Every structure is written in C-alpha cells, then in structure tokens.
Amino acid sequence: MGVRVEIADTLQQALRLLAESEPPVRLLAGGTDLLVQWRRDPPDSGTVIVLGHIPELQVIEARPEGIYIGSGATHAALRDSALLKAKVPAIVTAASGVGGRQIQSTGTIGGNIANASPAADLAPPLLIADAQVVLQSVRGERKVPLDTFYRGYREIDLREGEMIVGFLVRPLEPGGVEFFRKLGMRSAHAIAKVSVAMRLVLEGRKVCRARIALGSLAEVPLRAEEAEKWLEGRELSRETIQEIGERVRAVVRPIDDIRSTARYRRWVAGNLVRGFVESLAAGD
Amino acid sequence: MVTVTRRGYIGLPVERTDAIEKAQGKAQYVDDLRRPDMWYGAVVRSPVSHGFIEGLDRDPDFDWSRVVLVTPEDIPGRNVVESLVHDMPFLASQEVRYRGEPVALVAAPTREAARAAAAAVKPRIRAAPSLTVPDDVVRIYKEGGELEYLWRQDIRKGDIERGFREAEIVVEREYRTGYAEQLYLEPQGMIAVPQEDGGVLIEGSMQCPYYVHPELCALLNLPPEKVRVRQTVVGGAFGGKEDFPSLIAGYCALLALKSGRAVKMVFDREEDILFTTKRHPSWVRHRTGLTRDGRITGWQVDFLLIGGAYATLSPVVLARGIIHATIGYRCDNVLIEGRVVRTHMPPSGAFRGFGAPQAFWALESHVDELAEACGMRPDEFRLRNAYRGGDTMATGQKVPEEYGGPAVLRKALEQSRFEARFAHCSRGSTLTDRWYGIGLAYFCHGAGFTGDGEARIKARAAVELAGGGEGGPLVVIRASSTEMGQGAQTVLRQIVAEALGVPIESVSYPLPDTALVPDSGPTVASRTTMVVGAVLYDAAVAMKKALEGFVSQQFFDGADCVLEEAVFRSGSGQAVDFERAVQDYLRTAERQQRFEAVFSLPPGSQWDQENFRGDAYPDYSWACYVAEVEVERATLAIRPIRVTAVLDIGRVVNPVLAEGQVEGGLVQGLGYAMMEKVGVRDGLFEADRLQTYIVPGVLDIPEIRITFLEFPYRYSGPGAKGLGELPLNGVAPAIGNALKHAVGRRIHDLPLTPEKLFRAIEERLVEQ
Numbered sequence A: 001m002g003v004r005v006e007i008a009d010t011l012q013q014a015l016r017l018l019a020e021s022e023p024p025v026r027l028l029a030g031g032t033d034l035l036v037q038w039r040r041d042p043p044d045s046g047t048v049i050v051l052g053h054i055p056e057l058q059v060i061e062a063r064p065e066g067i068y069i070g071s072g073a074t075h076a077a078l079r080d081s082a083l084l085k086a087k088v089p090a091i092v093t094a095a096s097g098v099g100g101r102q103i104q105s106t107g108t109i110g111g112n113i114a115n116a117s118p119a120a121d122l123a124p125p126l127l128i129a130d131a132q133v134v135l136q137s138v139r140g141e142r143k144v145p146l147d148t149f150y151r152g153y154r155e156i157d158l159r160e161g162e163m164i165v166g167f168l169v170r171p172l173e174p175g176g177v178e179f180f181r182k183l184g185m186r187s188a189h190a191i192a193k194v195s196v197a198m199r200l201v202l203e204g205r206k207v208c209r210a211r212i213a214l215g216s217l218a219e220v221p222l223r224a225e226e227a228e229k230w231l232e233g234r235e236l237s238r239e240t241i242q243e244i245g246e247r248v249r250a251v252v253r254p255i256d257d258i259r260s261t262a263r264y265r266r267w268v269a270g271n272l273v274r275g276f277v278e279s280l281a282a283g284d
Numbered sequence B: 001m002v003t004v005t006r007r008g009y010i011g012l013p014v015e016r017t018d019a020i021e022k023a024q025g026k027a028q029y030v031d032d033l034r035r036p037d038m039w040y041g042a043v044v045r046s047p048v049s050h051g052f053i054e055g056l057d058r059d060p061d062f063d064w065s066r067v068v069l070v071t072p073e074d075i076p077g078r079n080v081v082e083s084l085v086h087d088m089p090f091l092a093s094q095e096v097r098y099r100g101e102p103v104a105l106v107a108a109p110t111r112e113a114a115r116a117a118a119a120a121v122k123p124r125i126r127a128a129p130s131l132t133v134p135d136d137v138v139r140i141y142k143e144g145g146e147l148e149y150l151w152r153q154d155i156r157k158g159d160i161e162r163g164f165r166e167a168e169i170v171v172e173r174e175y176r177t178g179y180a181e182q183l184y185l186e187p188q189g190m191i192a193v194p195q196e197d198g199g200v201l202i203e204g205s206m207q208c209p210y211y212v213h214p215e216l217c218a219l220l221n222l223p224p225e226k227v228r229v230r231q232t233v234v235g236g237a238f239g240g241k242e243d244f245p246s247l248i249a250g251y252c253a254l255l256a257l258k259s260g261r262a263v264k265m266v267f268d269r270e271e272d273i274l275f276t277t278k279r280h281p282s283w284v285r286h287r288t289g290l291t292r293d294g295r296i297t298g299w300q301v302d303f304l305l306i307g308g309a310y311a312t313l314s315p316v317v318l319a320r321g322i323i324h325a326t327i328g329y330r331c332d333n334v335l336i337e338g339r340v341v342r343t344h345m346p347p348s349g350a351f352r353g354f355g356a357p358q359a360f361w362a363l364e365s366h367v368d369e370l371a372e373a374c375g376m377r378p379d380e381f382r383l384r385n386a387y388r389g390g391d392t393m394a395t396g397q398k399v400p401e402e403y404g405g406p407a408v409l410r411k412a413l414e415q416s417r418f419e420a421r422f423a424h425c426s427r428g429s430t431l432t433d434r435w436y437g438i439g440l441a442y443f444c445h446g447a448g449f450t451g452d453g454e455a456r457i458k459a460r461a462a463v464e465l466a467g468g469g470e471g472g473p474l475v476v477i478r479a480s481s482t483e484m485g486q487g488a489q490t491v492l493r494q495i496v497a498e499a500l501g502v503p504i505e506s507v508s509y510p511l512p513d514t515a516l517v518p519d520s521g522p523t524v525a526s527r528t529t530m531v532v533g534a535v536l537y538d539a540a541v542a543m544k545k546a547l548e549g550f551v552s553q554q555f556f557d558g559a560d561c562v563l564e565e566a567v568f569r570s571g572s573g574q575a576v577d578f579e580r581a582v583q584d585y586l587r588t589a590e591r592q593q594r595f596e597a598v599f600s601l602p603p604g605s606q607w608d609q610e611n612f613r614g615d616a617y618p619d620y621s622w623a624c625y626v627a628e629v630e631v632e633r634a635t636l637a638i639r640p641i642r643v644t645a646v647l648d649i650g651r652v653v654n655p656v657l658a659e660g661q662v663e664g665g666l667v668q669g670l671g672y673a674m675m676e677k678v679g680v681r682d683g684l685f686e687a688d689r690l691q692t693y694i695v696p697g698v699l700d701i702p703e704i705r706i707t708f709l710e711f712p713y714r715y716s717g718p719g720a721k722g723l724g725e726l727p728l729n730g731v732a733p734a735i736g737n738a739l740k741h742a743v744g745r746r747i748h749d750l751p752l753t754p755e756k757l758f759r760a761i762e763e764r765l766v767e768q
C-alpha cells in the first residue's frame, strides 16, 4: 500500500480527485495542523490531495453578497489584506496573532476552520461576521452558516466528497466596530486559552446589532446569542457595562485543561467583553 | 552596560570559536553522523510505574531475523550506574520503579524497525502500588505519613531553641516548585562503535566524558584503555546531559558489542522529555524568628526535594540546595533539614542551578515576607541583614572582609531606583487597570563543586605544543571540559592565550576525547572557567617559563627574555618570533611538550562532609535582580517589563559571552517563573512536547540591563568565578516579589500564572 499524493491545479480537478481517489482521502492545505498530527500518527493508505496550488482557493474579494475569502487564503494574506482590514478588521487582528510568521505564511483559513478546534483563532472573527461556509463537491455547492457548521467537539458538517472552498462574510456596517483578543500561555506561538471577538453596530450610544463569539470557552467556537440579544437595543450605560460580562459568563461552558482553568476562563471572557463595551462607552 | 577590566585577552569580547560553523549549519551533531553499517537502537520500557518483572514476551508474529535484543542477562559487567549511590540499574531486572524504565534494548537496521521491534517486546510485570504525584508526596510528608528517603542531610549552626526564644516575631511559610525540563535544542544521542580489540568507541552529546568512561568500563567489564569516549558537537545541555548520557551510551555500547556493529540512538523530543531527568520539584518551609527591628534570631528550614526512582545526583543537588537555603543573611542559630523523597518517577537530576533555584525561590520570597513582618522595605531589610565581612554562613564558612554581595545589592537598588519605584507599586489598587510592581532578589551561587568535591576530583588539564604549520595551532588545550554552547572553547582559549602571551589564533581547543585528555572534572557546577581556567592558566604559565628558558639559552646567550604578543624579547632588544621558537623547541623530541597542572582549593580550606561544616565552596558569585512587572487587571496577564541585573562573577573573561549567559539564564528563569509546568498523569510527565511544554519566546523577554562588578577569585591567575548557573537562580523570586507588590497578594508556588493569581484573589476580584 502506501499513500498517494495528488497535487491539484484547479478546483475542478481537486473536486474530481476528491470524488474518485482511493479512500481515505485527505485534503492538505498548509499542512500546519495535519503534519503535526501525522508525525504521531502517519497515514499509511489512501490519498492526500494537495490544495496549495489552486488559485481559485486563494481569492479575497468583495462580491455583491458579501466579502469572499477563499479557503486557501493564508493567515499572511488575511493579515496583509487592505480590504479585510477595512471591512472585517477582527479577521486581520486574529490572523496576525496566529502562531508566528512562518505559520502565518503557510497555514490557511480553511484549514483553521476544518481542523475543527474550539481554539481556532479565526473562528470567532468569522462568527461575528455571520460567515457562511461555502462548500463544494462534484455534486454541487452548499452554504452553511458557520455557527451551525460546528456540530460538536471536533465535529463539523462536512460531507463525504465535500471541501470548503471559501467563506462569505458580512462587511462591517456603518457605525460598526470590531474587537478581537486572544490570551495564550505566551505572547506568540500560543494556542488560545481564551479568545473573544465582538462586532457592535452603534447609533450614538445605542447598540443596534451585537455579535459576540468566543473561542476555547466551549466544545466548539461559540456565539453568545443570548448576550447579543440582551445587548441589542441597549444604551452603553453603566448598567449595561456591569451586566454584559455576567451575561457572557452565563453562556460559556469552559473546562479545566493543561492550558487553563474553567473558572479563570469564564471570568476573563466576561471581562474582555465588558472591557470592549466600556471602551466604546468611554468613546475611545 | 558592561564595565569590566581588560587585561589582554581577559576581558575582551573575542568572537566565539564555534560561532561560524554553527551559524552556517556545518557543525556535525550526533544525529548528523553515520558510521559504516550502522544500526539504530531503541529502548523497551516498563508500561507501569512500579512492579515486578515476570518475563519478557516477544511478539511471535514479528520478524526478529534482523533484530538484536539485549536483556539484563547480556550485561558483561555490573548492571548499575556507579554515580554517587549505586542504586540505579542500566536495565531493570527484577523491580521496575518508574513508568518508562528501561527493561531491554533492541537494535535494527533502521530507526523505524528498531522502534517497531521495541514495541513488539512486551514486558510481563506484576504491578505494585506507586507514588508519582509531587502534591501527594507533600501531603503525606505534612501529615507525617510514611515516605522513603533517598538522602538526608542537615546543617546546624548555634542553638535553634535559643534563636526562637529570642524572637519577637515568628514567620512561617511554605514555598513550592515543580518539575522543569532542560529543553536543550539537541535531544540526547549517542553512537557506539565496536573496536577490533574488543573495546568500544562512544561518540555523542554529553557534558562529562569522564562520567561516561568509568560507567562503561564497569558495565562492559572492560579495562579503561578499551573504552574511548569522544564528545560530538553538543546543542545545549543545561545539566540534562550531566549524568543521563552514561545511560544512553551504555545502551548503545551493549547493543554494539552484541551486534558487532555501530549502533546509534537519538531520542525524539517526546521520548527525551518523558524519560530523561527534570529539575527536582521542591517543598520548602521556612520558620524564622525576628526581633521587631528586623534582626534574624533563629532560622529553621525544612527542605524537601522529590528525587524520583533512584538517587543518581540527588545527594549533591540537595547539598547545594540546603547550603543556599538561608545564604546571604546573618543569623547565629540555624537548622536546615534536607530530604530527598523517593517516588516512582524518572530520577530527577541536574538542571542549571542544581537545587539553588528551588532554594532561592523559597528564601528570597521569604525574606520579602520577613521585611513586611517587621514593617521594613525589602531593600532595607536585606541591607540590614546581609553578611558583613567576618560573619559566618550556616556551614560556618567565614565571609571575607570584601566580597561582592553588598556591592551588587546597592548597585542594583540604585540603578533601578528601587526605593522611589517601590513607593509606586499598585498593590491591587482598584484605581488602575494596570498594576505595577517592583521586586528584588539577592542571591548567589557557590562556584565549583560543593564541599571537598574539588579536592577529591583534583581537576587536571594540560596545554601541549604542536607544530603549527599550514595555519595549524601551535598550542593545543587538553581538557575534558565540553563546549555545549556556553562558550567554554572560547574563554579557555582566551585564558591560555593571555597566560602565554600569544594570539588566540595560535591556541586550539578540540572537543575532548578520553584517549587524549586528562580528567578535568565534569562540565558542571559553574566550574569550568573558574576551576579549569585556573588550571590551564597555571599550565600555560609553566609552558611559557619553559619556552622562555629555552629561547634565552638558544637565541639570547642566556639573557633573560619575556614572551609577549607572540615575540620573545630580551632586555637588550633581541627578538624571536613565537612560531619559530616553538618549531625549534620541538625539533628535539625529548623536550617537554605537554604541561599539565592540577587544581587545588584555597589554602586552609576545610570541609566536614558528615556535618556539613566548613568551606562549602571555594568562592561565591553574587547577584541582585530587580524585576518590574505589569499586570493587566482584566486578564491578570503578567508582563515582566524590565530586569536590572547586577552581578559579581569575579573577573569577566569575555563580556559578550558573559552577558549572553546572563540573558539566557534570565530568560530560562523566566520560563521557570511564569510558564513551565510539567504535571504528572498516570506516572508520566504530562507536558511531553513543545505544544504543551511552554517556554518563553522572544516577545516575552523584558528589557534586560546588565552590569558586572568584579570581585575576582583571589586564588587563580584569571580570577574568574562561576557564571553558568547564577543567572537563573534569582529570576523567579524577583518576579514573584514584584508580582506581590503589584497585586497585593503573594503566590507561594511556581509557576506564576494568571490562573493561579485568579484563584488567589478571586473573591476580591468578583467583589470589584
């Protein structure tokens, strides 16, 4: 036996290979997650399809239905994109904090999401931008909202023969502001022990729309929908600031692990959310 | 800032001898080396933490035709690591005492085949109860439960009862530290090559060729001349390659002799972290009596180290730990009780600092608490209680009239503007989102071996004249001290060049080979520059005298001459070039080519090993660190912003390398202080890779300001004292003290993480 490695040059070719190759078939984008896993547990049969040479997957552009980010866009491409910086700045902040420069040059947004880690740095900023996951197979295309794409711990709604081709995200509305912050065990090259992304659309001091997403605080990247609903329509008052942290703490489901403790994670998630709201109230 | 005195090559920032070959990737590490027909070795390990071996089963479906298996019965000599206490077998034959303990060895043509073969050998073991988790040990100890001790040692001075009778205040606290991994870049590795005479050649990554050599003679039942040990380029060690290489060398040698082929074994990162030595976890209780005006009347210390399955180096780690347990501060009545507990984990071992970082975490945290208890600032309290000339330490060693301690303390306080900044510490104020704190640690490191160690080793080293020619060296250093990235090759060449009066390019220092070099003692204990440097200096001076005598006869009709800057000059202005003189000198074979010298302790040194009384070290290096930290209130993220470091390491031989050692030690200490954490789960170290064993990265490093004050070692030519370990010793307490003054709450166990801080102040935070 052995593993067959196929290098796809076009999306169509990749999809065909995905449908027809000797199973198990694995997709390799930047390989920064996969190669680490393979070091301990190398594959010994089936096919590996290399996605890194497919131009269609690397597109980042504004489309009528939203901003489109190809699944093969590297963290470096996200980090350096003027379009994203203007329209979905939290993605840029998150991408700039992934691993170190080497990982950013290689790792992709698609791999980050498909790896299905609750700590994936790109998940919270995508969630606050109402991201849709664009999936394709030889049978056709499907779009799934990212918050329902996550099914459970390390489980995603990716069907046999399908791959992620990109993400459609909602650009920042007028009056909108975004925030992303990750806490790791050191300043760089650190997996998030807590991450928080927020998008608030303000009219004066009133919150019209709120999105709050959290990483490493549950078995999946989480949207704090109850807290969002509670916040929408409220003034940025002292009471709001006091309360929002508690609302967020009420929805998270953190655990104790080698990186952190559940109690700390819950507390700090509330603080980060509250701190951002407070900074907006203070007008900075 | 570096203010060092220069004396020719001593004090000169000479470029590192090994810099270019390493930067260009040309250096050959053991894993780069291939030998003809070489096989790979792998270790069969115990699957349980404790148990009794009933047999080894070989998977009948595995193809054993190209595998060599070594079991304890194959050992020709003694199946025991001689080290200090003869208790650790190379291969467990009856009882296994930790999970992963080697029980058999295999070799096969490829690394993969060797691993597969190792996995196909199944030890049958009757499991027995085990003790693995450090917290359990501490709990049992405090409850007065039963524990097995690998070693005990006490230090007594004065009358402890009286010390507490005189006390007006008594402060009692406990301090803890955990396992830590050396994390040298290059993992452990060796090659053994069988020799035609039935002997064996060992090449590999090690700190101490003369530790490996006698162990292999005993293991293989070979006479000394049939075992040859050669160091290859070493990619970091930090103590982790002090004693462990004897094991892996033994494994390769057993496999090589049985298979008749060269056998290589190089651990991967996981195997290296899981099954090689770690820093001893510690639990230290200080109970201290004080007068209200801040004088220490009595000092009782309970010093517990967790040693793992076998004693190995634990007795000497404990020795260093207890000697440093109260060091620096005057007190007439001291009782220090040291213990090493046996558990069912891999043996704890050497790691930069060797018991001292644990001692100083406790001591320097505690001294801050003592200052507070009597209402003094931490700097005031230290200045009041620091040894003065003529005082005695806990061992009774007399403090010299002039020494570096008070000077580094004052200088660091002044440079960091400690007093003014201390007044601005946040102490958990709710008025600010960023808490600021400043803290200090005042500490030292006994240079060289503990007690009579140096007297027993009698370190020897030599300089040899060589022919030069084609740019070859004229002088070759023969010493067993190893370069492992710390700069030994460079500074020892500087010392010899200086003593001789020749350019450094004429002096070479090849990697040691036991067939060619005398035993200069191991490359440990911050002793190389101080001790081996002193010996080489003397040897070079003897060589210089001999050459000057020769030149004066041969060229100057008996007129006296001096060798300086590679030229022999007589009083009347005649001159002969060094190279020419050496070539002439070597023309007659019977002339002395090799000049050897031996280390001796300062005159009058005394040591009572049983009672730990006397001169614990030939001298001490001193340092004071002042750390400043910032804590973000919303996340409790702790950021060290600046460290002011003032150190007395005696004469600074190479200021750039010395600064590098301080920076490296500081950053390594920062990891120990704030990040590094090896839990124990199911008898294994939990963080077994770089993804989970977190060490600082470049962005975590604060501003570091370094100053050296020179109080030279008085009994050697170069005047250097120890530097290697000192820089790590005081980092954690300096950060811990700064953190205390930032948040208003002290953490007593390492590492200092936001999570721990949160647990400590949770109630207060939730109220806010």
Ligand SMILES: Cc1cc2nc3c(=O)[nH]c(=O)nc-3n(C[C@H](O)[C@H](O)[C@H](O)COP(=O)(O)OP(=O)(O)OC[C@H]3O[C@@H](n4cnc5c(N)ncnc54)[C@H](O)[C@@H]3O)c2cc1C
Residues within 6 Å of the ligand: A026, A027, A028, A029, A030, A031, A032, A033, A034, A035, A036, A051, A071, A072, A097, A098, A099, A100, A103, A106, A107, A108, A109, A110, A111, A112, A113, A114, A115, A119, A120, A121, A122, A158, A162, A163, A164, A165, A189, A190, A191, A192
């Ligand atoms: C040193 C280091 C540091 C790191 N730091 C961070 C960090 O700070 N934050 C963080 O979030 N992650 C971090 N990572 C993890 C990793 O780099 C990222 O998750 C990265 O985005 C993965 O992308 P990739 O292209 O390399 O994925 P790959 O390894 O190629 O693939 C990952 C998974 O996704 C699947 N996959 C890839 N592309 C597709 C696709 N188009 N459709 C369907 N499935 C696909 C693969 O089959 C595989 O299962 C780090 C990794 C390393 C080694």
